Amino acid sequence: MQKIRTLQANIEVLREKLNKLIxxxxxxxxxxxxxxxxxxxxxxxxxxxxxxNSKFIF
Incomplete structure (x- = not known):
């Protein structure tokens, strides 16, 4: 569960940076x-x- 939260946080940070840069x-x-x-x-x-998607394979 930690990996998904880290990915979500990193996505949000990068998305905000991209919007600002645009x-x-x-x-x-x-x-x-x-x-x-x-x-x-x-x-x-x-x-x-x-x-x-890998979580739904099991």
């Missing part, structure tokens, strides 16, 4: 920093989904 960059979604941070968030979300 505002700071005037909503230019092609900005390299935005793309990079978005990709990091994608990895965390993918890990979260894999972890949640």
């Amino acid at each position: 505002e700071d960059k005037d909503f230019k979604l092609s900005n390299r920093e935005i793309i990079s941070l978005s990709q990091e968030l994608d990895v965390l979300l993918d890990d979260y989904v894999k972890f949640k």
Whole structure:
């Protein structure tokens, strides 16, 4: 249960950072920093989904 909570917390922190960065960059979604941070968030979300799905296998 701790792993899922950690993933959720990390996702939320990164999501907030991404939203702030998007505002700071005037909503230019092609900005390299935005793309990079978005990709990091994608990895965390993918890990979260894999972890949640693995719990239903048993």
